[in-house]
Amino acid sequence: MEKHISPSILACDILHLEEAIRKVERSGADYVHIDIMDGVFVPNISFGMPIVSAVRKITELTLDVHLMIVEPWKYIETFAKCGADILTLHYEALPEKQIPDILRAIRQNGMKVALSVKPKTEVSVLFPYLELLDMILIMTVEPGFGGQKYIPESADKIATLHREIQRQGLPIHIQVDGGINASTIRDASDAGANVFVLGTAFFTDPSFDANQTIKELNA
Ligand code: DX5
Ligand code: ZN
Secondary structure (H helix, E strand, C coil), X not given: CCCEEEEEHHHCCHHXXXXXXXXXXXXXXXXXXXXXXXXXXXXXXXXXXXXXXXXXXXXXXXXXXXXECCCHHHHHHHHHHHCCCEEEEEHHHXXXXXXXXXXXXXXXCCCEEEEEECCCCCHHHHHHHHHHCCEEEEECCCCCCCCCCCCCCHHHHHHHHHHHHHHHCCCCEEEEECCCCCCHHHHHHHHCCCEEXXXXXXXXXXCCCHHHHHHHHHC
């Protein structure tokens, strides 16, 4: 499966958001990752709808919107109107019985459908929903903050999910988010991930070459 990077604007200079988006475009990335945090599901507050709409107005990049909020189903239509292309909800924020309906609602609103699991949640909890999903986000740090260290045990989880997706022959992307840099990206990619979120490495490490990294991953 083709490998993509999804730079996270959580790590950019927000006063120069447009420049950050142009940097993403120049890098050869085709996604941009927008972290929505509510201070309840995670102990931090980041961006809301106006940022998604503002980014939508200036780019054709795939807007990869990661909701770290409680009751995320209430905002599906709103994020679709703001221009989100992929909507990721956390499994931990959803009432189990409503998951199929919630996932269908995301698709009916014209967006790609994704679920995420936090580091302590087994990935097998998502197996009953694979047919309704376009992407699964395996958090490789505790969600809430950029700049944390990649959890090495993530590789097993990625491999377990990758095996199940292969077994069922489904075209589901595996995304990883948290502590991804020039070295951890290899580990996650070898385990089977194909969409890589990078905040700190992409926006603050001058030695990180996104274009080269994408080429190497797809070689
Ligand atoms: C963390 C966010 C990430 C964050 C990653 O909860 O979901 O998207 O921006 O940042 P880095 O790449 O710095 O770990
Ligand atoms: Zn994220």
